[in-house]
Amino acid sequence: DAKTTQPPSMDCAEGRAANLPCNHSTISGNEYVYWYRQIHSQGPQYIIHGLKNNETNEMASLIITEDRKSSTLILPHATLRDTAVYYCIVTDKLIFGTGTRLQVFP
């Protein structure tokens, strides 16, 4: 199963872009990359997903490297409400790790 590696924590100033990296070097050709976030023990919330092309929606952008071994979630203008744990997953078994705790500060 593809596993992911994320930094345990990151800080970001309010209004700046938050770039959250994820390494998934064992991803196989037909596996998608999904990003979720969890705010204070609520259920995780879907953000975005992609296969090989970069994706953008109203919440974020997803940049996937050409070799698909890593990706970056971009929150273009972080707000205090974006403070959460962000999870990157890449397998049909949907195995979450411990994610990245993003702290947005004023």
Add this chain to the structure above:
Amino acid sequence: KAGVTQTPRYLIKTRGQQVTLSCSPISGHRSVSWYQQTPGQGLQFLFEYFSETQRNKGNFPGRFSGRQFSNSRSEMNVSTLELGDSALYLCASSLWTGGTSGANVLTFGAGSRLTVL
């Protein structure tokens, strides 16, 4: 439309007891997965059901079991509760119908918080 509904939201049990948690997926979703979340271990996959069949199983002891009914509602059961089973149990549903596709976007419920004394 209604989201994923989990019941009960909170419950307290004692060691040795058993517990059953329920999950009603979003209407039309036939895939249901369960997760355990503890402060130390993060979000861990328990099992996934599709059309009343367990499709995947995480690395949990046999005390943890689940099932899915014909209406896609799912239950999980934990027998002989231990202190370490205290956790937030999350259920998620999706439109996934088979194969590896972009359709496995999960919608989570609010969770059932279990405390074992």
